Amino acid sequence: MMHSPLFGKLSGSEEILLPVKPLYITATLLAALMINLLPLTGWVLGLRPDFVALVLLYWGIHQSRKIGFLPAWLLGLGMDVADGSLFGQHALAYSVMMFAAIALHRRVSMFGMRHQILHVLPILLVMQLIVLGVRHAAGGEFPGWWYFLSSITGALLWPATDLLLKIPLRQRSDPDEA
Amino acid sequence: MEYTPPPFFRRGPSLLARLGFFTLLSLILLYADARFHYMEGMRKVIAVVLYPLQELADAPGQAASRIGNFFVSQSYLQRENDRLSHENFLHAGQLQSQQALVAENQHLRQLLEMQERAEQTSTVAEILYVGRDPFSRKVIVDKGSSQGIEEGAAVVDDTGLIGQVIRAFPWTAEVALISDREQVVPVQVVRNGLRAAVFGIGYDGALDLRFMPINADVENGDVLVTSGIDGVYPTGLPVAVVSNIERNAAYPFAKITCTPAAGPNRNRQVLVMSRLAPLPDYPVAPEVKKGKARKARKGG
Numbered sequence: 001m002m003h004s005p006l007f008g009k010l011s012g013s014e015e016i017l018l019p020v021k022p023l024y025i026t027a028t029l030l031a032a033l034m035i036n037l038l039p040l041t042g043w044v045l046g047l048r049p050d051f052v053a054l055v056l057l058y059w060g061i062h063q064s065r066k067i068g069f070l071p072a073w074l075l076g077l078g079m080d081v082a083d084g085s086l087f088g089q090h091a092l093a094y095s096v097m098m099f100a101a102i103a104l105h106r107r108v109s110m111f112g113m114r115h116q117i118l119h120v121l122p123i124l125l126v127m128q129l130i131v132l133g134v135r136h137a138a139g140g141e142f143p144g145w146w147y148f149l150s151s152i153t154g155a156l157l158w159p160a161t162d163l164l165l166k167i168p169l170r171q172r173s174d175p176d177e178a
Numbered sequence: 179m180e181y182t183p184p185p186f187f188r189r190g191p192s193l194l195a196r197l198g199f200f201t202l203l204s205l206i207l208l209y210a211d212a213r214f215h216y217m218e219g220m221r222k223v224i225a226v227v228l229y230p231l232q233e234l235a236d237a238p239g240q241a242a243s244r245i246g247n248f249f250v251s252q253s254y255l256q257r258e259n260d261r262l263s264h265e266n267f268l269h270a271g272q273l274q275s276q277q278a279l280v281a282e283n284q285h286l287r288q289l290l291e292m293q294e295r296a297e298q299t300s301t302v303a304e305i306l307y308v309g310r311d312p313f314s315r316k317v318i319v320d321k322g323s324s325q326g327i328e329e330g331a332a333v334v335d336d337t338g339l340i341g342q343v344i345r346a347f348p349w350t351a352e353v354a355l356i357s358d359r360e361q362v363v364p365v366q367v368v369r370n371g372l373r374a375a376v377f378g379i380g381y382d383g384a385l386d387l388r389f390m391p392i393n394a395d396v397e398n399g400d401v402l403v404t405s406g407i408d409g410v411y412p413t414g415l416p417v418a419v420v421s422n423i424e425r426n427a428a429y430p431f432a433k434i435t436c437t438p439a440a441g442p443n444r445n446r447q448v449l450v451m452s453r454l455a456p457l458p459d460y461p462v463a464p465e466v467k468k469g470k471a472r473k474a475r476k477g478g
Contacts, residue, residue, distance in 0.1 A: 030231070033231060034231050034234060034235050035235075036310075037228070037231055037232050037235035037236075038235050038239075039235065039236050039239050039306060039307030039308070040307075040308075040310075041307070041308045045308070045310060046312075068196070069196050069197070069199075069200045072200075073200050073203070073204070076204070077207075077224060078224060078227075078228055081221050081224040081225050081228060082225075082228055082232065082310070083309065083310045083311045084309055084311055084314070084316055084318075084345065084352045085311040085313065085314075086208055086211055086212055087207050087208065087210075087211035087217040087220070087221060088204040088205070088206075088207035088208040088211060088217075089204075089208060091200075091203075091204045091207065092200075092201060092204035092205065092208065095197060095200040095201060095204060096197070096201070099193060099194075099196075099197040102193055103193060134208060135313045138208075138212045140313040140314075141313070141359060141380065143312040143313055143380075147312055
């Protein structure tokens, strides 16, 4: 990585990418779900960002016409079953997050990577706050401030997510090569 | 921020309407799950769909542990073998006397015309992963309802009680640990038979023995075993050892902290016990006249 997108002017808006296929979006979402299902424990689990949320947010901001509420909601239900949490808490949180992503997509993509992080962080925090609120209403107790660390690591991983998800969308320098 | 397309580019209902729809749907599901537990069937369907993905996600870790097992040193195996054969020897002695005791117990129960104790079967299961929900303490094991695991079954390891199966999916099961905040285990002090309840406090390594009066006969080092009066846990499983007692006259109850006897961090293998035979029904209260019954309820 010679020029980090974290510093300096973002070139992403000028870069011409290949059109995104719905199949690619589905594949990345499933991959994110699988990373979320990794059997982690201890502090690694505490620090682990919610990759499904991150990838959903990414597509919500960058391809807001190709992704809607339904995938977010269904993946939320999947996360609820996988985590054994209340049925619908992630679905609700992801739906609200998707709303924020689609509503803000023009604004966020105007900014450089550093400022995008500042947009992503509050969205992820609001998502976690919704989960917290739902659990609080259902009689759960506050697990501790470390709970919010996963939003911070998620926001910090935003540039990496951007780079990674864009790789298959880059145009080959020589189209005849393929 | 509000993005309204011109009328010739209609794209379905507005963003807010869609948000409202999905929020409402989620809230209905949440309410139905939290209050009435209506969603268990749907959970099972989704769990089956997710199962291959979960297996795939677990594969690297399991492969790593298998490779790790392959490279275990000779001396370690030798030492473990020595220890196990020693333990086996000790247990064999205990088992011999236990057989005599079981026969004697059965005989005495027959003499006293008491109910026979049901034989309990158990299934060995392996912990797949620790629950990811930060609001509860769970582990997920690799046996489910298709292997005969039922909801409510007690889960133990070689040293004592770990928890209870709260959801049995076809091939996996969720086990709530006794350290979960919502788990309560009815226990008995081995030394004097005093009954109490142990509460989880939300993290490993400590349990709370609540609602014991200040002068209760509990000492440091007392062993607590399940009392079995709840009809969920079998009698006599080690649960915890009392580790700290604070008796402050300002409070009605003593603050008693215990160290759990077992824990999911000790080893991967656990034993899922079968459900206990259902308890006999509550005795029916003798019929009394309405007026009297009301009075009695008031008094009680």
